[in-house]
Amino acid sequence: MSATDTSSRVSRFRSAVAEGWTRERFGVLGALALILITFAPPFQVYLFTDFLVVSLFALGFNLLYGYTGLLSFGHGLFYAGGAYGIAIVLRDLGPMIADIVGTGISPLVTFMIGGVVGLVLVIIVAVPVGWLSVRLQEIYFALITLAFGMLGYSLIIQDPAGLTNGTDGVIVLLGTVDLGGTSLRIGGRRIYYVISTITVVAATYGVWRIVNSPFGTICKAIRESPDRAAALGIDASHHRWMTFIISAAVVGIAGVLRAGLASVASPGLTHWSTSAIAVIATVIGGATYFYGPFVGAFIFLYIRWAISRFPALEAYWELFFGALLIAVVLFFKQGAVGGLLLLRDRVLGNNDDSDPGGRENTVDPGEQASAASDHEDEPGNDNMATDRGDDT
């Protein structure tokens, strides 16, 4: 008796979950969660903002890695580009902008102008760097991006133009907006969280649209089979170049947000070890999925935070991520998102071990809607699973 009771409850749960997991409801739930976080303790707000910024950094990186198969070890260059762009505008142009728009609103205007300048700066750098880099592939692409990143690092440290303030970096002071009595400190954790959330959500939506556009489809085609794409008349290196620029721009936006969050644009942002954060987050999260970088960044920041709760372990958090990175690449290329989808299929009863990504054979009618949306979201399809993941 109890057995049938349980199974009927399980099936009811399954259908409820299956019908409920539509993209709209996810969206509403996500927005609610983002609003609720505003009321969290200040440190948690800060940590979540950090998570959003690292997510955007990794998302931009993965646009290149997950969608065209080019592994960059130099995206720190663009992260720093955005950060230094806004930092220098805030430092050098703040008073001038205050003269034009008035002191009340000038911090916000300066922040926005700085953000745009940072983004434009990144694009200006990414156009030639990308054009040169995409001539190479695989290891050689990784090496040339590493070299460009470290070239940027050396120039920022040595500061031949007198703009970047050497190893100390540029301090970022965001200021306070004063609107007839109400003053809002832009750098305040909650305000900055709201700014970051709006920016990251908008940028993510933009990337999502690009990925699902004809352009994105072509990129995936190039990744799966460059020769076949070329035979269809696609100029692969042009598409790689364009993807490189878009990827750099997204990372640049993340860099702008990073500068405000850290209150400084420091040369360390260009160093290859910063570029490696995007690699770690993306690979752990699952490079073959659109949301992989988000999940990876979440794991990266929150596990690091959890480890830091234990003083004995705090100093060795990199050990954990090194081991996790090795384990993911060796045994589970789909990463954490792949794991979550597998878990979802288990819960929903679409138990099919031959398909770890849970992407085919999801025939449960109530589940069709969400399954279909997942298909769109994933840069990887089933070819991907056979090519990159399962053949250990």
Next chain:
Amino acid sequence: MSLTSLVPLIGISDVVIGLSLGSRLFLIAVGLSLIFGVLGVLNFAHGGFYMLGAYVTLAVVSNVIDNFWIAAVVGALAVGIVGAVIEFSAIRRLYDRVDSDLDQLIVTFGFVLVIHETVRFIWGSGSYSIDPPDVFNFSVTFGGSTFNAYRLVVIGLAVAVLIGLWLFITRTYFGSLVRGTSSDREMAAMLGVDVPRLYTGVFFLGSVLAGLGGALSAPLQSTSPALGDQVIIDAFIVVVIGGLGSMSGAFVGAMLIGMMQSLGPQFISAGSIAIPFLAMVIVLLIRPEGLFGGIGE
């Protein structure tokens, strides 16, 4: 500026320091290059191996036996074993993947973090240093400048390693197997070469060289956990300039970068640390196979 006014600026000691810096770079880069040439793996953890070699040598000298040369051999062999275990347990699983190159790079990067943190766990974050072995720990004055005689020993050993490796690859049976497997892995396997074992052997050899580099330079620098991260980037520059897979290229590239590190700041005050990276970019774009090509050259 005329030549006569330039020449006195270059002291003999600067040249010797440059060459000894180049020698330690050569020992890392040649192992990196050998592994890439045969296995096709770009080992990000090679800088970590170098650092580990230095640490093991320091530990043996200060705790076990007060003989630098024995300690250096122990250090090099210990690193070789670590390398062989990593190849055997992790990297081996990736050879047959479609995009194996990048997966290998990411896995070896994972080992960068693991080695770095393990070293920090065992030896702490501080830096260590030891004196050169007593026999060579004296100053040489030559042409008006002074340097430690041990630097000459390091340079001599680097040259000896280059010659030894060259003889090993071109004149021995094992060397011919390495060359054969490097140029056509399937054919070598079909002809009865035990490719997996050969790969482990080459990885062992490359790791031993990195460990030896670390061991020999322990008296010349302070050893800290950050050492691996610094040195791997220099090694990447060297192998790119010399050509991935080329041993003589690694030697010339290493000496070039070593001299640049030693003499560069005297000539170009701004941008001197940027020049090696600029050179790396230019070589990758114009001659991705490096200035010297191919294994065994």
